[in-house]
Amino acid sequence: MPSNRTTLASIAQALEISISTVSKALSNSSEIGAATKKRVLEYAKANNYTPNSFASSFRKGTxxxxxxxxxxxxxxxxxxxxxxxxxxxxxxxxxxxxxxxxxxxxxxxxxxxxxxxxxxxxxxxxxxxxxxxxxxxxxxxxxxxxxxxxxxxxxxxxxxxCDKVITDDFQAAFDATEFLIQKRDCKHIVITSKTNNLHHLNLRRKGFEAAIEKHKAAVKCTVITDERSKGLKQKLKELLKKDASIDGIFGLNEKSVLHAILLTNKLQKANSNITITGFCNDMQLKYDSSLIVINQNAxxxxxxxxxxxxxxxxxxxxxxxxxxxxxxxx
Missing domain, CATH: 3.40.50.2300 (Response regulator)
Known part of the structure; x- marks a missing residue:
């Protein structure tokens, strides 16, 4: 089916001039006389001509x-x-x-x-x-x-x-872990993450481990990892049921944090006060009173x-x- 769109070629054909002349007239080039410019502009307006910005970009090289x-x-x-x-x-x-x-x-x-x-x-x-x-x-x-x-x-x-934009994942994880230990007086912190060996997750894990090492006389930690979200969630669920001493959870990514919140809320441990921290960008999770969010400034x-x-x-x-x-x- 033929297109009804007005183009440089259709204007040129209708006015019996070259496509180059039409293009220059529409660009208000000094090479084109006033009378020709007027003819081209009036025809373009009457026929609802819209410039092809993409084609123009190709001609300009940008x-x-x-x-x-x-x-x-x-x-x-x-x-x-x-x-x-x-x-x-x-x-x-x-x-x-x-x-x-x-x-x-x-x-x-x-x-x-x-x-x-x-x-x-x-x-x-x-x-x-x-x-x-x-x-x-x-x-x-x-x-x-x-x-x-x-x-x-x-x-x-x-x-x-090439140019790069990064965050200091190591320091953020270190500071968050220290916050759990010093400000929330956590004595047993669980770190939870999928085992996918991504560089930024490894940096976060190292930051956590560095803070634990610094305060090792005052706190113990348990590491839970699993490649599958379902497996990670199940391991955390079993640990929370078995060990009442857990009072802190560190999630290295969004899903780890989400699992921790859902499980602690579901289990409703009457005599447990668990503080959760982690890297989180979900606005709804930030309203959970048990969660201390690490803001990634996305x-x-x-x-x-x-x-x-x-x-x-x-x-x-x-x-x-x-x-x-x-x-x-x-």
């Missing part, structure tokens, strides 16, 4: 569009990062294209390939879980080698030369990622890459 690839959209952390990115780009006249990797290398590679084929000026990326676990980053390295500006956030690869991470990328695009600098650390804490 799209004023940024790509964002995140592992998923259901995790509140990534949703808030997206909000921070979009807000900053909108304030600076840029559009945003977002895609989801589902934590798979194949889909991440496909998204990168599509976006880097002239659709975006640069890319913001949180590495997929599969890429990090397998240490496979060639698809990202190829993008960088081809000159596409890129900013990595949260899950990063130290070996790749919107700020998104904003700084977008800011770094636009600075890189405008400077056209190929070196001196920056790593921005976002402060997080209780």
């Amino acid at each position: 799209t004023s569009t940024i790509g964002l690839i995140i592992p998923n959209i259901l995790n509140p952390f990534y949703a808030k990062v997206l909000v921070g990115v979009e807000s900053y780009l909108d304030d600076n006249g840029y559009k945003l294209i977002t895609s989801i990797s589902n934590d798979l290398i194949e889909k991440e590679t496909k998204n990168i390939s599509v976006m880097s084929s002239g659709f975006v000026d640069g890319l913001i990326l949180c590495v997929s879980k599969e890429a990090e676990q397998k240490n496979e980053y060639q698809h990202i390295k190829t993008l960088i080698d081809n000159g596409t500006p890129i900013v990595m956030f949260d899950r990063i690869c130290d070996e790749l030369e 919107k700020e991470i998104g904003k700084e990622s977008a800011k770094l990328l636009l600075e890189r695009i405008k400077s056209k600098d190929k070196s001196s890459f920056k790593t921005k650390t976002i402060a997080i804490g209780l």
